Amino acid sequence: MKHQIVIVGGGAAGITVAALLGRKDKALDIAIIDPSDTHYYQPAFTLVGGGEYAAAATHHAQADCMPSGTAWIKDSVLSFHPELNSVKLANGESVEYDYLVVCPGLQLDWHKVDGLLETMGSNGVCSNYLLEYANYTWDCIQNFSGGSALFTQPAMPIKCAGAPQKIMYMAADHFRKNNINADIAFHTTLPSMFGVPLFAEALKGVVASYGISAEFKNTLVAVDGPNKQAVFDVEDAEGNKQQVSRAFDMMHVTPPQSAPDFLKGSPIGDAAGWVDVDPGTLQHKTFSNIYGLGDATNTPNAKTSAAARLQAPIVAKALLARINQSAQPADYDGYGACPLVTSKNSVMLAEFCYGGEVTPSFPGDPRKQRFSFWLLKKYFFPFLYWKVMLKGIEFNPAHRTYR
Ligand SMILES: Cc1cc2nc3c(=O)[nH]c(=O)nc-3n(C[C@H](O)[C@H](O)[C@H](O)COP(=O)(O)OP(=O)(O)OC[C@H]3O[C@@H](n4cnc5c(N)ncnc54)[C@H](O)[C@@H]3O)c2cc1C
The missing domain is CATH 3.50.50.60 (FAD/NAD(P)-binding domain)
Incomplete structure (x- = not known):
């Protein structure tokens, strides 16, 4: 051949x-x-x-x-x-x-977290990284009646680095609208909320607005689904590591990737x-x-x-x-975009190039959470994907440097 x-x-x-x-x-x-x-x-x-x-x-x-x-x-x-x-x-x-x-x-490396594969899609352990588990994420959010809700992010590189926290904000929005008392924590291997400082700073405000606790340099290493316990490697400021166990009622996991x-x-x-x-x-x-x-x-x-x-x-x-x-x-200038869903009707549209240079395609402050960007995420981007991009039609609106 x-x-x-x-x-x-x-x-x-x-x-x-x-x-x-x-x-x-x-x-x-x-x-x-x-x-x-x-x-x-x-x-x-x-x-x-x-x-x-x-x-x-x-x-x-x-x-x-x-x-x-x-x-x-x-x-x-x-x-x-x-x-x-x-x-x-x-x-x-x-x-x-x-x-x-x-x-x-x-490749999604589910096997790198002890006990994860055995419990994925059950015991309140969900993930949007495979479609077969994404419906279960919504089941977990809907059935959550209060308690501990954990969201995890592994070491980079991963695909769509914003996805681990987007689902957390949608869940937090749902809990708030339904008066559900949730203790929400974001356990991330990274030292900040996002790799691009401008958006990392803005996301701190989103985290605070939901009362979320952000736990940096926390890496999920094991899950005991039936007993609803998650084990994290936690690194302190001196680089020392210790293992910490946390109980959960639901946990959204972003798997390690390679x-x-x-x-x-x-x-x-x-x-x-x-x-x-x-x-x-x-x-x-x-x-x-x-x-x-x-x-x-x-x-x-x-x-x-x-x-x-x-x-x-x-x-x-x-x-x-x-x-x-x-x-x-x-x-290629390194352009990538991450529509950071911050609630069930708002998005902060992060667009950036190599070196973390912020390069929006839309006028105004890119840190602003907008309903119009939510409409782009939910309706326009899928259309763009199926009907424009996969059809071989170039779509590349000019992006500008933002300082
Ligand atoms: C939960 C989630 C949220 C995301 N959110 C966003 C977002 O908001 N915005 C955004 O822009 N991106 C987002 N992404 C990322 C985006 O989906 C990926 O970056 C994109 O699909 C990468 O395209 P790709 O062609 O490199 O890989 P893929 O689209 O994953 O395609 C890889 C293809 O290679 C095939 N393949 C695998 N192994 C072999 C083999 N051995 N031989 C031949 N073929 C093989 C597979 O079958 C597959 O068809 C998200 C991803 C996830 C999982």
């Missing part, structure tokens, strides 16, 4: 690159390798957990997402052989390529397994006919589909430039 352009992963990034390429040049021979029957719009999982979105509306058949003219190889890649310009599939076959685009997303196992130790991964690309061109640092984008790369942007939306045209244009000797695209 051989194709001119082979794309590993048909998620947000892979389908968008294929669709952009197909629109620009119908003669290209493109194949996507992806084993999944279903394509998910993961940003809506947060709203499912908050009782604001139907789970069924978050996904479509993968077959319906494949751009016309793109071949779909329905299998998993097992290994990379860049010296042979080929990848090996789970079925034992090899697929050769002229150009390879690598975007298989990241590069997919099949990238770890592969010739195209860095030491941690992330696809090793140049942060501007997204071209592989060693193999010049390989590009990487989306959650699977080691670029220091926020791992979001907003980032994939802006990375995809860079990769598509770079490939076209090499095939047709056309102009090289400008470098």
Whole structure:
């Protein structure tokens, strides 16, 4: 099997690159390798957990997402052989390529927290990071009659670094509106509420307004579901660690995350397994006919589909430039966006580039919580994803530096 352009992963990034390429040049021979029957719009999982979105509306058949003219190889890649310009599939076959685009997303490491897998989806332990557990998040919030509600965030990098706290604010809003007495705590491995200081400061106000206790440098290491106990590694100011146990009535867990196992130790991964690309061109640092984008790369942007939306045209244009000797695209500036849901009708829209530079696309103070941004999150962004981005239509409103 051989194709001119082979794309590993048909998620947000892979389908968008294929669709952009197909629109620009119908003669290209493109194949996507992806084993999944279903394509998910993961940003809506947060709203499912908050009782604001139907789970069924978050996904479509993968077959319906494949751009016309793109071949779909329905299998998993097992290994990379860049010296042979080929990848090996789970079925034992090899697929050769002229150009390879690598975007298989990241891996959720539920097993790294003792006892977590055994209790996920029961005993009040929920997560929006898999759709099968997101409905249970809403069950937990609705059935919560008071007591301790914990929300956790593991070490970075994770996809959508705001998601662990968005669901907490939706839950807090629900509890407040229903006069439920909740002792809410956010246990995060990070030293602050968010990686971009401007938004971290603003989020302190949101946390205070709900009476939430923010527990920094707290890492969830074990869960005893039946006895409703969570164990955290807690690091003090001197770097000393001790284990602390906390009782919960409900707990939303964000699992540890890492590069997919099949990238770890592969010739195209860095030491941690992330696809090793140049942060501007997204071209592989060693193999010049390989590009990487989306959650699977080691670029220091926020791992979001907003980032994939802006990375995809860079990769598509770079490939076209090499095939047709056309102009090289400008470098990717690290843009990512995180609509920080702060209640069941408000959003603080965090947009930023490499280095934590705040780069809003809308006028005004980006720290302001707005109902209009809630409408964007709930209605416009899903439309943008399914009908614009995955169809290969570029949407990149200018973003400006905010100081
Ligand atoms: C709860 C939650 C909330 C989020 N909120 C937001 C948000 O508000 N805004 C935002 O912009 N982003 C958000 N995101 C992040 C966003 O969904 C991801 O950043 C985006 O989907 C990354 O795109 P990707 O193509 O790299 O990976 P994915 O979309 O995850 O796709 C990866 C694809 O690769 C395939 N694959 C995996 N392994 C293999 C293999 N071995 N061989 C071949 N194919 C393989 C998979 O089947 C999948 O189709 C959220 C994510 C979650 C979980």
